Every structure is written in C-alpha cells, then in structure tokens.
Amino acid sequence: MNYQFEFGWLLEYYPQIVKGIGITVQLIAVGAVAGISLGICCAWARALGPAWLKPVVAAYVELIRNTPFLIQLFFIFFGLPSLGLQLSELQAANIAMIVNLGAYSCEIIRAGIQATPRGQFEAGASLAMTRFETFRHVVLVPSLQRIWPALSSQVVIVMLGSAVVSQIAAEDLTFAANFIQSRTFRAFEAYIVSTIIYLVLAILLRQALAIVGGFIFPRRTAR
Amino acid sequence: MIEFTIWDILRNLLLATRWTIVLSFVSFLGGGIVGLGLLFLRISKRKSLRSLARYYIELFQGTPLLMQLFIAFFGLGLFGVDVPAWLAAGLALILWTAAFLGEIWRGCVEAVAKGQWEASASLGMGWLQQMRYVILPQAMKVAVPPTVGFSVQVIKGTALTSIIGFVELSKAGTVVTNATFQPFTVYGLVALIYFALCWPLSKSSQILERKLNVAHRNH
Numbered sequence: 001m002n003y004q005f006e007f008g009w010l011l012e013y014y015p016q017i018v019k020g021i022g023i024t025v026q027l028i029a030v031g032a033v034a035g036i037s038l039g040i041c042c043a044w045a046r047a048l049g050p051a052w053l054k055p056v057v058a059a060y061v062e063l064i065r066n067t068p069f070l071i072q073l074f075f076i077f078f079g080l081p082s083l084g085l086q087l088s089e090l091q092a093a094n095i096a097m098i099v100n101l102g103a104y105s106c107e108i109i110r111a112g113i114q115a116t117p118r119g120q121f122e123a124g125a126s127l128a129m130t131r132f133e134t135f136r137h138v139v140l141v142p143s144l145q146r147i148w149p150a151l152s153s154q155v156v157i158v159m160l161g162s163a164v165v166s167q168i169a170a171e172d173l174t175f176a177a178n179f180i181q182s183r184t185f186r187a188f189e190a191y192i193v194s195t196i197i198y199l200v201l202a203i204l205l206r207q208a209l210a211i212v213g214g215f216i217f218p219r220r221t222a223r
Numbered sequence: 224m225i226e227f228t229i230w231d232i233l234r235n236l237l238l239a240t241r242w243t244i245v246l247s248f249v250s251f252l253g254g255g256i257v258g259l260g261l262l263f264l265r266i267s268k269r270k271s272l273r274s275l276a277r278y279y280i281e282l283f284q285g286t287p288l289l290m291q292l293f294i295a296f297f298g299l300g301l302f303g304v305d306v307p308a309w310l311a312a313g314l315a316l317i318l319w320t321a322a323f324l325g326e327i328w329r330g331c332v333e334a335v336a337k338g339q340w341e342a343s344a345s346l347g348m349g350w351l352q353q354m355r356y357v358i359l360p361q362a363m364k365v366a367v368p369p370t371v372g373f374s375v376q377v378i379k380g381t382a383l384t385s386i387i388g389f390v391e392l393s394k395a396g397t398v399v400t401n402a403t404f405q406p407f408t409v410y411g412l413v414a415l416i417y418f419a420l421c422w423p424l425s426k427s428s429q430i431l432e433r434k435l436n437v438a439h440r441n442h
Contacts (some may be wrong), residue, residue, distance in 0.1 A: 062418075062422060062425070063347040063414075063418060065375075065421075065425065066375065066379075066417065066421035066422045066425055067379070067414045067416045067417045067418055067421070068379040068380075068382035068383075068393065068417055069379070069382075070383060070385070070386075070393055071382060071393060071396070071410060071413050071414050071417060072414070074393075074396070074397075074406070074410050075406075075407075075410040075411065075414060076381040078400065078410060079406045079407040079410045079411065080408065081405070081406075082360045082405075082407040083407065140257035156285075160285075160286065160287040160288070161287070162287075163287035163288075163290060164287075164289055164386075166381065167386060173285070174289060174290070176291070177290075181297065187293070187297030187298060187300070187301070188294070188297065188298040188301050190369075191290055191293045191294045191297065191298060192294065192298070194290060195286045195287075195291075195294065198285070198286050198287055198290060199282070199286050200283045202285040202286070203285065
C-alpha cells in the first residue's frame with residue numbers, strides 16, 4: 001500500500017464543511033422542536049383523543065416506523081410534486097425529519113402518558129382543572145420528564161439519519177463530504193473527517209438535550 | 224414511449240426485494256455473531272476489554288450508518304482492495320448491527336439477578352460455565368423481543384446501501400422511477416413493500432414483550 005494520508009488540504013474546503021455543519025444543525029433543530037411537538041399532539045390523540053382519531057394516528061405511526069427514512073424522503077421530494085406540492089430540497093428534508101421524529105416520539109411520549117396513574121387525572125379534576133389543564137400540568141410534564149432520556153436518544157438517531165438528505169441534494173455535512181470527495185478523490189480523508197464531526201455533533205447534541213431537560217424539568221417530581 | 228403497468232413496476236420491485244431480504248438476513252446473522260463477541264468483551268472482568276467494546280459501540284452508534292458505508296466502500300478501495308458494493312454493504316451493516324445488538328444484549332445480561340452469579344459461583348462454576356448454563360439462558364428470554372424489534376432497524380438500514388450502488392429494493396425504486404416517471408406510485412409501492420416486511424416483525428416483537436411481562440408478573 002503506498003497511499004499517503006493528507007489532511008492539510010481539507011482546510012481549503014472549510015467553508016463547505018462549515019456550511020454543511022450549519023445545515024445539519026439547522027435541520028435537527030427544526031426537526032427536534034417541530035417533531036417533538038407533533039409527537040406530543042399524536043401521543044395525546046392516541047392516549048386520550050377522540051375514538052375516530054386513534055386509528056388514524058396509529059396508522060401514521062406504524063407506517064413511518066416500518067419504512068426507511070430514505071424512502072420517506074424520496075416520497076416527499078419526488079412523489080409529492082405529482083400531487084402539485086413542489087418542495088425545495090431543504091423543505092423536503094425538514095418535513096421528512098419532522099414527520100419521522102413525530103411518529104417515533106409519539107410512541108415514546110405515549111408510553112410516558114400511559115404510565116401516569118389514573119388517580120392523577122382524578123386529582124387534577126378534583127382541583128377544578130379543565131381537561132386541557134390537567135393534561136398540560138399533571139400528565140404531560142411529568143411524562144416528558146420520565147421519557148426524556150429515551151426521547152433524547154431518538155433525537156440523536158434522527159440527527160445521524162439526516163446524513164441521508166444529501167441524496168436529494170440538500171447541502172448538509174454529508175453533501176459537503178461528497179463534494180470534497182468528488183473534487184479531490186480523497187474519499188478516505190473526507191469521510192473520516194466528516195464522520196468525526198458527526199460523532200462530535202452527536203455528543204454535543206446529547207449534552208444540549210440533557211441541559212434542555214434540566215431547564216424544562218427543574219424540580220424533581222415524585223414518581 | 225413505453226407504457227408501464229402497475230404490475231410491471233411491482234414485479235421489478237419484488238424481484239429486487241429478495242436482495243433486501245438476503246442482505247438483511249446476512250447482516251443480522253453476522254451482526255449477531257460479532258455482537259455476541261462484543262457482549263463477552265463488554266461484560267468481561269478485564270477493564271481494558273470492557274472499554275474497548277464500549278468505544279466500539281459508541282463509535283458505531285454515534286456516527287451515521289451512511290458514513291460507515293461510504294468509508295467501507297470508498298475508503299477500503301484505497302488500500303488496494305477492490306471492494307464491490309455488496310461486500311462493503313454487508314461489512315458495514317454487520318459491524319453496525321453488532322454494535323446495537325451487543326448493547327441490547329448487555330442490558331439483558333445485566334437484568335439477570337446478581338444472586339444468580341453468586342449462586343453459580345458458589346457451585347464452583349467458571350466464568351464461561353456461568354455464562355453458558357446460568358446467565359445466558361435467562362438473559363436470552365428477556366432478549367428476544369428487543370432483538371426481534373431491532374431486526375426492523377436492520378431491514379430499514381439496508382435501504383441506505385442503495386446509495387453506494389447495491390441494487391436492492393430502494394435502488395430498484397430509483398431505477399424504476401427513472402424509467403417510468405411515476406415517483407408517487409413507485410415510492411409508494413416501495414414503502415408498502417418495506418412495510419410488509421417490517422410490520423410483522425414489529426408486531427411480533429410487541430406481542431412477545433407483552434407475553435414476557437405476563438410471565439414476569441406470575442413469578
């Protein structure tokens with residue numbers, strides 16, 4: 001083997017890399033906030049919602065959880081325009097991530113809601129809280145606190161999965177790596193460096209979510 | 224221009240589905256074997272072996288599967304090895320699957336009560352005997368539902384191998400789309416085929432888990 005590793009030339013491409021990191025971070029930030037919000041709505045619908053809504057949400061969750069993210073992305077980006085819904089690469093990537101995380105977080109949050117003892121609902125009602133207030137203060141927040149670690153892992157998984165959006169030419173970190181690779185034919189260096197960046201991003205994201213968790217749930221509530 | 228019927232599309236997709244199934248099967252089997260090795264490292268008495276396995280798992284769980292595929296496909300080529308897409312796909316998926324299965328199974332082994340280790344040690348069993356006759360049989364029972372559940376992730380993971388040019392269901396979907404200009408139908412069908420593969424596994428994982436919980440409550 002006479003291949004010489006060189007990493008110095010990567011500096012030349014650092015604007016692309018930085019831009020790629022920016023897009024990846026933006027995708028996961030939007031995806032996490034909107035996806036978890038969607039997940040909360042769906043979890044409410046599945047656990048406590050009207051009877052007609054439950055099978056609809058169940059079908060959505062099962063469909064998303066049992067198909068690859070890549071196909072969801074292709075369906076949204078290539079398939080939906082034939083219904084007249086034209087999306088840019090970034091919009092399609094954002095929507096795919098939101099829809100994907102929404103389904104996974106729905107299942108996780110629902111598990112938390114269902115672990116809430118029945119008496120909590122009754123206690124809320126006896127304090128003259130409306131059904132919404134009971135859900136918001138008594139059920140949801142402690143449930144989220146219970147499942148926060150699982151939810152954080154899922155967000156990290158979705159962030160790593162977002163590498164796929166480069167396939168519809170959304171210019172994320174993987175897109176930058178592919179670009180550099182095609183310009184320089186130095187595949188190994190380009191992919192090793194971007195893999196390390198992903199690893200660092202995953203670690204940072206986990207820490208950020210732990211901090212956010214500590215911020216949202218400052219009190220230790222009784223289990 | 225040639226007209227394609229739904230049947231033409233579906234037939235081509237189903238023909239490609241076998242490669243998705245074969246690749247999933249190989250990855251799961253190979254990943255299981257490597258994962259078992261990782262599990263032994265992860266719970267060994269030597270600290271260095273434990274951290275070695277931990278770093279391996281962190282590395283593979285903390286980086287995108289797509290990057291692992293790229294490194295296996297483009298990276299290994301630089302060492303003078305000619306890596307065909309199927310080999311890179313199989314290799315990367317096996318190593319990726321192993322990291323997850325090893326970690327799942329570690330949880331299952333740790334779920335076995337401490338007293339079982341002590342009891343078997345007091346019978347004069349060595350570490351391997353303890354694992355073989357006492358710990359693993361009990362851990363295996365707990366491990367079945369999450370392992371079946373993870374097989375769904377493996378099947379979905381194989382979709383990424385289309386990106387490095389392995390022709391399976393997703394790649395066939397792209398090829399057929401390019402021929403028919405019907406992305407909505409084609410990707411819809413591809414999604415339904417994946418669903419048909421994955422959903423029975425997800426469901427049986429849930430059912431097994433419920434059964435296991437009932438068994439536990441009866442103790």
